[in-house]
Amino acid sequence: MTIxxxxxxxxxxxxxxxxxxxxxxxxxARAGKSVLIVDARPIPGGGVATEEFLPGYFMDSCSTGHTIIQGNPVIKDDTLGLVGRHGLTYVDPDPVARVAFPDGEQIGMHLDPQATHAEFARFSNRDADRYLDFLADWDDARSAFNAANNTPIGWGPSLDQLLEQVPNGGVWRRRRALSAVDVIRHEFEEEHIQAFLLWEACQTFGSVDLPGSGVLPYTIMGGRQKRSWTIPLGGSGRLTNALVSEIERHGGRIECDTSVSRLLLDNGRCVGVESTDGRQFHARDAVLSTIHVKHLVDMAPREAWGDSFTYGVETYDIGIPLFAVFLVMNEIPTFRGLRPQDTAVSSGLATWPQDCVDMVRAIRDRRPVTDSAWTLVATPSLVDPSRAPAGMHTVKVLVPASHVAPYGATSWDDAKERHADAMVQYVSTAIPNVNSATIEARIVKGPLDIERANAHMINGCAHGGDKGVPFSGPLRPAPGWASHAMPIPGLYQTGGTTHPGGSITGAPGRNAAMVMMRDLGLDFPG
Ligand SMILES: Cc1cc2nc3c(=O)[nH]c(=O)nc-3n(C[C@H](O)[C@H](O)[C@H](O)COP(=O)(O)OP(=O)(O)OC[C@H]3O[C@@H](n4cnc5c(N)ncnc54)[C@H](O)[C@@H]3O)c2cc1C
Structure with missing residues (x-):
């Protein structure tokens, strides 16, 4: 090939x-490699972006909560200087959460576990005590799961081997293989408490009824109880800004508005990428992709991937779509019977566990869904006034959505405003001041809008794919190809389609760096 x-x-x-x-x-870049990053969006960061949707209002177009990444050495030990050098600052809101149920009851969660215990005890003393045991159980196992997530597949002991070292390792191995709803129903008996814990377990949009989701209630509640729904001051995009500053400090460059359409191969090796406008970007050492694997396989001839990989990608489940309504409000969304200060940044509405099971099943079956069994009402301006003018609030209503458009519409584009009306009306049943008098502006992002803004989020599925047993650990994204090195030599994969999956964890990124640096003969610093 000529360059x-x-x-x-x-x-x-x-x-x-x-x-x-x-x-x-x-x-x-810190290890001395020259790095050139190309992205289809006008700004870097993908789902870690804060955009001024309206003058003076800084909205997180995707992620707001960055709890899981707090356990990654990138933040925990500040290995890239994002906190110390680039000023990334996190806040841990308290109250942690507030959730309303269909019968009008509510549960508030607080950073003090005893305060959460007291809330649970209003419904069941037995379950409230069980909750403290549940947290203590997780303390025993947390480091094994954290180590497994922050280590490339195939490096060091497997998660099952790590669990052999923790108390009740066999129990944890069974929990891993159960579903989240099975685990919650086994540990807790009161339905409000079950519904609350399932609402938390749904935060990463997994199939909470499927085997493999059983540890979610522990990971999410453990993180929330330890340090809340942690958010970056100034908006989600502050993490991206800090990363870009660090990359540029070491000579790296980013080209936006550049969509990759083809991998460049030379003698079977990936030596670069080509963009839709015909520009070519050549790699001396390697190409790293965060293009969705469903798109990536179309960017090189089928025979370059091999049958095992293509089968893995063809059978890969893209996950559950999202639907978002962004509101500008002139009041704090306030729960019925409560004070504005009782609203948590991470608030919402839950239905009963069986409704949640039925909803995710319907979504997987490609049936239309109009009601939401899980609703998040996120108001980051409660603890971060920089996001809105004084006295005003930025609110994100987030629900799971069906793959097919509801209300008999042929496209989500035709259904989205009606669905947004329905979601706002539904939210107002628990939070009555979410209404036309307090909502000063509304921006609706249906599944197709989310995909148009980021091709990695196919049909609005933002978490890189389902995390059930067939798509986790050594099977993600395809059996035999879970360690970031792809079947085409010179090509590596990171992002939500790789272990341990989507959300703001940073783990697929750091793990991919470990593999690439080993292959390039570089020391990985930590
Ligand atoms: C509304 C919404 C709310 C969310 N809230 C949260 C939350 O609070 N907490 C949380 O943890 N997660 C949340 N998520 C999920 C989270 O945003 C994603 O899981 C996460 O961003 C995935 O990160 P990533 O690094 O895998 O890739 P992404 O953030 O998806 O970035 C992929 C990048 O690749 C680029 N790309 C894709 N294809 C091409 C191509 N062909 N050429 C060039 N560039 C390409 C895209 O433009 C994009 O910039 C939310 C998502 C949405 C949509």
């Missing part, structure tokens, strides 16, 4: 600038 000298060349070409790819790029 056109007008083309862009770097040691590492990174396709897609999500936070995982940026973390990997930052490690590589």
């Amino acid at each position: 056109d000298c007008s083309d862009e060349t770097a040691d590492i070409i990174v396709a897609g600038a999500g936070h995982n790819a940026l973390i990997a790029a930052a490690y590589l």
